Amino acid sequence: MHAHRPLAIPLISATLVGLTVFWAFPENLGFWRSVAIVSGWAGCGLLAASLLLMIREARLAAWLGGLESMYRWHHRLGVSAYLALLVHPLALATAGWSEAPALAWAMLAPWQQGWPVWLGWAALLCLMTGLALALSPAMPYARWRGLHNLLALAIVLALGHLLLLGLDYLLLWSPLLALALILWRFLRADLGLAATPHVVARVDHPSAEVVEVRLQPLAHPLAARPGQFVLAAFLDGPGFRGCGEYHPYTISAVAPDGEIALGIKALGDCTRHLQTVVPGVAVRIEGPFGDFLNERPAGPELWLAGGIGITPFLGVLRSGPLPHPVRLIYLHRNEHDATFRDEIATLAKIQPRLAPDIIACGDRLPDLAALLPAAPDLAGHECYLCGPPGLLAAAVRLLRQRSVSPARIHFEHFDFR
């Protein structure tokens, strides 16, 4: 699937942390004071590495193994940085403890200190609050995004802490790099300078809660392939005010002239509003990202789609004849929810290698044990899965039980928090 460079992110992170700590490594200091300095700078290096993975550039994402992998490491490195930075003040206090507990407390108590320590505390508390909110799964997306800015504020305050401590300017390269990466992300991704302009050319409603929009490029067309996804922000148009937020959508068709189609299900406030989108609305597109369903090995395939998870498979079916036999299991809730069902039935007539099973399973998780092929029928199959997280987890578990190796199970989460 993705370019397999499993060591790329750990190596980049280790380099950033190693260089930062090497540059600042203390000499002739006591053990705990040294621990304090190393943990502080290690935290800075880890933060810079974490922020590098927040950059949303298609080429960088392709090189580092995809946005999902980058975001997973962004979380890991961010939390590791936080833990290292928690050690910093505690190690300073421990160094003071050997002389007098009161001195240890004087290191921590902000009212016994000045601006350098106040800013350090403010940065740590911002990081603590920002991470607590960022790791909160139940928070609505818009509020989550807004409060995520606390983490950027923590970097600015930390830089102030270091400047007021009078540290050498050269030593500040890692926090300055972190700040530069935040600016890059803000300007290129959040303000959309890296996005290409499109316009909604056509709107179809294949089911009650799904809209499929066809987007015409206004500048150069994207080099997109079916199965990839883009981040799209819908802006204003005739009688329509877009929410302007970037969300991931799978490409359900790519035309030779560069027109792309996106299948959008009403899952939140923004996507619900998009069900009423009209031709003429301006759209900004970042990407394409991911390579789900690209460069597939030769051999039979099993496709499992849940709900709107049918879109990447539909993109491939629409793009031309299948090179290998495909068994498609498409699960949907009910008749109203069976998006593209008629089109898949039509495609099956012109795609002789396609064997579709379109199954209505209500609101419950279906009996996958009965629906998925038995172990002997899965031998030699590549399995591609797209759907809600619960369905994916259950399907992966079952396929593993049926002796399908992890290398033959392909899926994407589309969870970009």
Added chain:
Amino acid sequence: MMRKLFLLGTGAFWIAVLMVWAGARWLPSVPEQALPPTEKRFTLEEIARHASPEDCWMAIERTVYDLTPYLPEHPSRSGIVDPWCGKEATEAYRTKMKGRPHSPEADHLLTQYRVGALEEP
């Protein structure tokens, strides 16, 4: 997994901070080392009254210094040293540029400005 690590780390951090506070509040201090019996003692509150470059006292390693006459000679930018006037500045003194402590020469220089000892809280 990340959420659990965050919660564990945060909980452990605040417990450690509480322990340091409790230690400072209730544990007996290390006996005072040989200080001249007549040496004057100052509290952090008294030191805080000398918090400007024109009247700059600092507590460094439990000794109090009046650094007012020395400030113009200090090699770094005034913005680096001045904020520590009137404060417990041990940490700043020990972690100069690149995390290194001041030189033995600086330690020797400092003794000229000694005015007393830091009172136990």
